[in-house]
Amino acid sequence: MSDVALALGGASFDGLVKIEELAGQGMVTLRGDLTDKAIVKVVKDVFGVTLPGIRETVFAGSTGALWMSPDEALLLCSYDDAQAKADDLATKLADSHALVVNVSDARAVFQLKGSMMREVIAKLAPVDMSPDAFKPGMVRRTRMAQVAAAFWMDDASTARVVCFRSVAAYMFALLSTAADDASAVNHFTR
Structure with missing residues (x-):
């Protein structure tokens, strides 16, 4: 595996969801x-x-x-x-x-895993993340806060986010902040 693929050293965060950089x-x-x-x-x-x-x-x-x-x-x-x-x-x-x-x-990939995955993404992207509107098998190319990104769901509680490697540290910080335990809105769990 390339050292370039490990731009953040396999960064991970555990909060409302588990966030991991997927190298390789x-x-x-x-x-x-x-x-x-x-x-x-x-x-x-x-x-x-x-x-x-x-x-x-x-x-x-x-x-x-x-x-x-x-x-x-x-x-x-x-x-x-x-x-x-x-x-x-x-x-x-x-x-x-x-x-x-x-x-x-040129790209970095992050995996978000957990029941609050929809909420974390909804805080950052102008996409309807309700289960009826966004399902596994769908992809969105959009912005997450200030950067271009794309994301898709592997299953009901797992998503992957792709961004330019040059903004990977920024994306990881965004995702981690949106997944902070103290930031739960519980919009999709009502």
Whole structure:
């Protein structure tokens, strides 16, 4: 695992939710027409997942795809496989109008785990976090306080947050403050 992947030294916080930095997440950005059959086929061949629908995620084990915009997907894999998968994807898409970049070292990932996860995120992002509006399998690309971020739920009490590595310490501080035991609002537990 790269020393770069351990930007905060595996930071963790335990409050309303447990927050952990997840080191070693491989991430490949794909820009292009996400409905192009050639692109869809190559992503399936290289990453083993289909491209997701609008604001959705698709996972097959530890490999996944996140919808980021109409022409952008974030593809997830192990850190050690990211460059090889990015190279393979780029080679196979050489005749398509597409951009492929390994962004693993440019991003940080945090996991939030606990029954108050929705409340912690709702304090920071302008997203309806009610269980009817945001469910596992959905992703949101938004802002959390002052920084760009994306997040999705792995299950009913676990979410992952991705941000630029350059603001990882700020994001960790934001999440930790929102998860402080003294800050409970109990909006989603009424």
